[in-house]
Amino acid sequence: MPDIYxxxxxxxxxxxxxxxxxxxxFTEQFGNPSSIHRxxxxxxxxxxxxxxxxxxxxxxxxxxxxxxxxxxxxxxxTAILSAIKAQPNRKEIITTTVxxxxxxxxxxxxxxxxxxxxxxxxxxCGRLNLEAYRNLLSDQVAIVSxxxxxxxxxxxxxxxxxxxxxxxxxVMFHTDAVQAVGKxxxxxxxxxxxxxxxxxxKLHAPKGIGxxxxxxxxxxxxxxxxxxxxxxxxxxxxxxxxxxxxxxxxELAIEHMEFENTKVKAMRDRLERGIVEQIPHCxxxxxxxxxxxxxxxxxxxxxxxxxxxxxxxxxxxxxxxxSACTSGSLEPSHVMRAMSIPYTAAHGTIRFSFSRYNTxxxxxxxxxxxxxxxxxxxxxxxxxxxxxxxxxxxxxFKPTYx
Amino acid sequence: xxxxxxxxxEHFFNPxxxxxxxxxxxxxxxxxxxxxxxxxxxxxxNEATEVIEDAGFQTFGCGSAIASSxxxxxxxxxxxxxxxxxxxxxxxxxxxxxxxxxxxxxxxxGREALQAAxxxxxxxxxxxxxxxxxxVCKCFAIDAVMIEEMVWANKLRTVQDVTNYTKAGGGCAAxxxxxxxxxxxxxxxxxxxxxxxxxxxxKPVLTTAKAPLTNLQRxxxxxxxxxxxxxxxxxxxxxxxxxxxxxxxxxxxxxxxxSGCQMAAMTIAGIQQRLMEALGxxxxxxxxxxxPSQLVNIREASHA
Numbered sequence: 241m242p243d244i245y246x247x248x249x250x251x252x253x254x255x256x257x258x259x260x261x262x263x264x265x266f267t268e269q270f271g272n273p274s275s276i277h278r279x280x281x282x283x284x285x286x287x288x289x290x291x292x293x294x295x296x297x298x299x300x301x302x303x304x305x306x307x308x309x310x311x312x313x314x315x316x317x318t319a320i321l322s323a324i325k326a327q328p329n330r331k332e333i334i335t336t337t338v339x340x341x342x343x344x345x346x347x348x349x350x351x352x353x354x355x356x357x358x359x360x361x362x363x364x365c366g367r368l369n370l371e372a373y374r375n376l377l378s379d380q381v382a383i384v385s386x387x388x389x390x391x392x393x394x395x396x397x398x399x400x401x402x403x404x405x406x407x408x409x410x411v412m413f414h415t416d417a418v419q420a421v422g423k424x425x426x427x428x429x430x431x432x433x434x435x436x437x438x439x440x441x442k443l444h445a446p447k448g449i450g451x452x453x454x455x456x457x458x459x460x461x462x463x464x465x466x467x468x469x470x471x472x473x474x475x476x477x478x479x480x481x482x483x484x485x486x487x488x489x490x491e492l493a494i495e496h497m498e499f500e501n502t503k504v505k506a507m508r509d510r511l512e513r514g515i516v517e518q519i520p521h522c523x524x525x526x527x528x529x530x531x532x533x534x535x536x537x538x539x540x541x542x543x544x545x546x547x548x549x550x551x552x553x554x555x556x557x558x559x560x561x562x563s564a565c566t567s568g569s570l571e572p573s574h575v576m577r578a579m580s581i582p583y584t585a586a587h588g589t590i591r592f593s594f595s596r597y598n599t600x601x602x603x604x605x606x607x608x609x610x611x612x613x614x615x616x617x618x619x620x621x622x623x624x625x626x627x628x629x630x631x632x633x634x635x636x637f638k639p640t641y642x
Numbered sequence: 643x644x645x646x647x648x649x650x651x652e653h654f655f656n657p658x659x660x661x662x663x664x665x666x667x668x669x670x671x672x673x674x675x676x677x678x679x680x681x682x683x684x685x686x687x688n689e690a691t692e693v694i695e696d697a698g699f700q701t702f703g704c705g706s707a708i709a710s711s712x713x714x715x716x717x718x719x720x721x722x723x724x725x726x727x728x729x730x731x732x733x734x735x736x737x738x739x740x741x742x743x744x745x746x747x748x749x750x751x752g753r754e755a756l757q758a759a760x761x762x763x764x765x766x767x768x769x770x771x772x773x774x775x776x777x778v779c780k781c782f783a784i785d786a787v788m789i790e791e792m793v794w795a796n797k798l799r800t801v802q803d804v805t806n807y808t809k810a811g812g813g814c815a816a817x818x819x820x821x822x823x824x825x826x827x828x829x830x831x832x833x834x835x836x837x838x839x840x841x842x843x844x845k846p847v848l849t850t851a852k853a854p855l856t857n858l859q860r861x862x863x864x865x866x867x868x869x870x871x872x873x874x875x876x877x878x879x880x881x882x883x884x885x886x887x888x889x890x891x892x893x894x895x896x897x898x899x900x901s902g903c904q905m906a907a908m909t910i911a912g913i914q915q916r917l918m919e920a921l922g923x924x925x926x927x928x929x930x931x932x933x934p935s936q937l938v939n940i941r942e943a944s945h946a
Contacts, residue, residue, distance in 0.1 A: 544679070546704035550654060563678070563704065572678055584702070587678045620660050620708060622671070622682040622700035639673035639680040640758065640770055 243556040244602045248442075249391050249419060249535055249593035250560055254485070255444040261488040262446070265481035273478050274469075283480050290487025294451055297490040298436065299427030307452045307470045308483050312418040312439030313342040315452040316385070318463040318474070319414040319435040320346055323383035324355070325461040327412075330382035332356045334411075336368060336397070337578040339387050343416055344574070347385075356380075365527045366395040366579050373402065377409035384413045388420035388436075392562055392575045392591055393526025394535025396420070400431045407432035412458065418442050418450075422493035423500055423532050434458045440482065444595070445489035449482035496596050504594050505533035507603050511592060512536040514607040519614050521629060525581060525589060534595065537562070539581060540588040540614050542623040542633065548590055551613040557606055562589040584623060584633065646705060647739035653709035658716050663698040670759030670768070672751055679703030679748065681711050683755040685718075687763055692723045699755075706738075706745040713737045714752040723760050729753060730889065743783035747774060757934065769934065778820045781813025786824060793828045795911040801825070802842045807924070860921060861887050867920045868894075871913060882913065885930040892917065893930040 245253070271280025273287055288303070295303045309315045320333065320343070335347055337359045347357045358376050360368055368386075377384075384406045389396045399415045406413040414435040420426070421436075422443035428436065435458065440449035454460055454473070466475030493500075512524055521541040540548060545561025552559055562573030563586075576586035592606070618624040623633040630636040646654075666684035673680035679702065686696040697719050699711035714734055718726040731749035735741045741749060754770065761768035775787030792798060792807045801821050805812040811821050826836040855863070861884070868882055875881055880898040887893070896909065914927040 542702065544703050544707070547654070547708060550651075550705045554655065583678050587702075620657065620700060621702050622680065623702060637671060637680070637682060639671040639682070640754075640768065 241556065241602075241605055243558065244598075244605060245558050246592040246594060246598065246602075246606070247558045247560050248595040249394075249591065251441045251447065252444045252595055253597060254441075254446050255489060255492055257492060258445055258485045258488045262481040262485040265484055269480075273480060274467075286484050286487075287478060287480060290483045290490075293487035293490040294438075297421065297426075297494055298438075298453055299425075299429055300453055301429040302456055304471065305428075305454055305456055307454055307474050308478065308486075309450040309452050309474055310448055310479070311450040312340075312416065312437050312442075313450075314463070315437035315439075315450045316340075316342040316414075316416055317346055318452050319437065320350075320383055320385055321463055322435075322459075322461045323412050323414070324350070326459040327382045330380055332358065332378070332381045334358045334360065334373070334376050334381055334384040334386075336360045336362065336386055338362055338366065338390055338392075338575045339385070340391060340416060340418075343385055343387070355382075360386075362578050364579050364581075366390060366393050366525070366575070367527055367530075368397060368402075370398070370402070370405070374405055377406060377411050379410060381409075381411045384411055386413075386415055388415045388417035389424070389532050389535075390526065390575060391419050392573060392589075393537045393579075394419070394532035394593075395526040396424070396530050396532065399433065403432040403434070419532060419535075422490070422497075423534055425497055428453060428455075440486040440489060443489050443493050445486040446482050449479055449486045451486070499596055501533045504596060504598070507598055507600060508534055508536050508592070508594050510600065511603045511606060512538060514603070515610055518607065518611050522614070523585075525576065525579060535591065535593045537589055537591045539576075539585040540590065541585045542588070542621045542629055543614065543617040544587045545589055547617050548588065548613060551616070552590075552609075555609045555613070557609070560591045560593075562591065563587045644706070644742050644745065646709075646742075649713075649737070649739040650706055650709040650741065653712040653738065654705045657699075657708055657712040659696075659698045659712065659719075660700070661698050662700060663696045666696075666698070668759040668763035670755040670757070670762060672754045672758050672770070679707040679751060681707065681751055681755045683711070683714070683759045685759050685763070687723065694718050694721055694723065694726060703748070703751075704745075706741055706748040707751065709738055710734055710741070710748040710752040711755075714756065718756065723763065726756060727760055729756060743780050744777055746783050750774075778824075779808075779810035779813065779817045782809045784808050784810035786820075789821060789824050790828060793825060796843070796915060797911075798843065799825070799829070799834075799836075799840045800838065800842050806842070807918075809924075855921060855923065857887065860925075863921055864892055864917060864925075867916050868913070871916065875909070880909075882909075886933060890924055891926045891928055893928050893933045895930045 269282050271277060271283055273280055273283040291303045291306045294306045300306060333347055333355055335343055351357050360373060362368055386397050386399055386402055388399050403413040412434045413432060415433055416437045418437060418439040419442060421438040434455045436453040438451045441447040460473060462473050464475045469475055469478055515538055516522060522538055525537045525539055545563030549559060549561050562576050572586040576589055622637045623629055663684040663686050666686055668685035668687050670683040682700045684698045685694050688695050697715040699715055701708050701711045717729055717737060731753040734749040734752045735746060758768040775785040778784055778786050778789055789804055789808055789810050796807055798804055798807060801811055801818050804810055804821050811818050829836045864884055864887065868884055883895040883897060885893040885895055910927050917925050
């Protein structure tokens with residue numbers, strides 16, 4: 241069996257149709273879209289078409305609300321830095337403890353510069369407390385930045401409602417939607433969301449292309465100043481081939497939206513049900529009733545995620561983990577810690593994330609190998625004895641920690 | 643994914659000596675907070691010869707933690723306890739054909755489990771002697787705690803100072819922002835402000851000698867330096883005594899007026915500075931009271 245790719249929240253395969261749409265823009269229509277000659281003739285038109293395709297997927301009111309950037313991180317940084325530059329008297333930012341590092345590390349940096357960062361906690365299922373959120377909103381807040389869907393658990397935040405609340409309080413609202421766009425339908429024109437980040441490579445477009453949605457009328461200060469590209473809101477020569485590719489990918493995402501929420505979801509559901517039924521002492525993390533259709537994050541207790549991934553990789557299966565080791569950081573995933581998942585389980589979390597390219601037979605293959613992988617590592621674990629965890633595992637094994 | 647050597651993979655996919663040893667009479671349980679890894683090492687020691695007859699491991703941890711545990715048991719089987727105590731984390735890493743810098747602590751955990759097991763066999767309590775911080779310099783595997791300690795001890799003021807004393811930041815230079823953040827923090831606590839353009843403090847002579855010192859040479863040189871410093875200390879009514887040298891750590895006893903003196907820490911920093919200049923290599927001076935307990939016992943036994 242060829243290798244199985246279940247790490248689509250990390251990045252996705254570029255769709256063949258996307259590649260085909262891009263190719264002419266490398267060697268034929270390679271002109272600068274700002275030029276007036278036949279090499280650039282179709283380029284500006286192609287970019288306009290792509291802008292319309294993105295607009296349609298997002299349900300934006302105007303195509304001029306779409307600003308092409310280099311990636312999701314650039315969109316996030318542009319949004320937050322724009323909000324604080326445009327409103328220099330507002331010194332507070334509201335976000336959550338489970339955001340992507342693209343938001344969290346920027347906020348940490350701004351904290352050093354004197355900003356107050358409100359990081360809203362989540363409960364054990366990864367949910368926010370909206371009453372606590374309401375109390376944080378004030379005329380001191382420059383921007384609220386809350387992710388649409390969590391990259392690790394797939395848990396969806398009520399961003400539409402939260403944007404309404406921010407709007408009522410006169411506060412700008414940004415959402416990092418890189419995991420949500422293309423997986424769940426959205427109609428931004430019916431919301432109060434002011435800014436939204438998306439990343440091409442999460443929806444079968446290439447890496448190196450992103451979008452900042454900027455609602456018309458939202459006060460804005462560019463991150464990159466220079467040429468007149470993107471109406472002066474993001475200077476720099478357009479990444480034409482990738483913009484065209486992203487447009488095509490958005491068109492395909494609309495076509496596959498139903499498939500994603502039925503067939504892809506069915507694969508995910510079958511995998512997680514099979515794992516939980518076959519393997520003792522594991523559980524699904526996040527808000528089970530309110531998740532992306534393609535994501536499951538399962539904590540295998542008493543073993544460590546990187547070790548699981550290495551054995552999965554040997555079996556030809558690609559997934560990812562929230563363990564500290566896989567990130568090279570000191571702590572297991574901040575998302576797992578925020579949900580108060582104990583260390584012995586947080587280190588053993590494995591995320592399987594699907595795309596429309598996966599099949600049911602791949603799910604069966606994973607279900608075939610997973611029980612043995614978990615069992616073989618538990619055999620090595622000091623928390624495990626024979627067929628179950630040792631009695632009172634946290635008591636029975638109490639290492640001296642450095 | 644990490645760039646693991648074939649040796650690491652071999653020990654991970656086919657671990658040796660997995661599981662607890664039957665009739666074990668030595669158990670070491672340690673963990674590394676930085677990875678959430680934890681290891682239980684069980685040994686069966688021959689009570690007459692002190693030879694490790696069997697060793698087994700149980701590890702909660704990543705690929706390199708399991709590989710480090712496995713290779714450790716292979717290294718120490720057949721050794722006497724005293725021989726085994728000489729195994730360093732670098733020996734473990736070397737046996738695995740190296741570990742990524744972020745993963746070196748897995749080998750440290752192996753060495754510590756061994757120390758803990760030996761202490762357990764000898765009826766002693768093992769205490770960890772180091773604190774591990776976030777990895778700052780990935781080129782030379784230097785963590786934040788180490789850098790902060792050196793900034794305090796030697797009154798370092800610039801990134802260049804930190805590089806001179808710890809090597810941190812001397813490679814790709816990508817960590818200079820993090821080093822500056824540590825300098826800013828410590829200098830603020832000292833009531834100073836960080837100035838990136840400050841003149842570097844006098845460099846310690848870290849020019850690597852062609853041949854590294856043998857331990858005997860190192861001890862002799864340390865004694866020489868201490869002898870030269872003794873008159874000053876005695877003038878203040880104190881004294882210093884060298885207790886033990888292990889790798890690049892010199893354990894000393896501050897006696898007389900120096901003992902319990904608030905200036906002891908500064909004195910130790912001063913001694914450390916002089917030793918580094920004389921030895922031409924990095925050395926840490928630590929009060930003997932912080933020496934791992936089984937080492938204290940070895941020393942007492944050898945003096946008896």
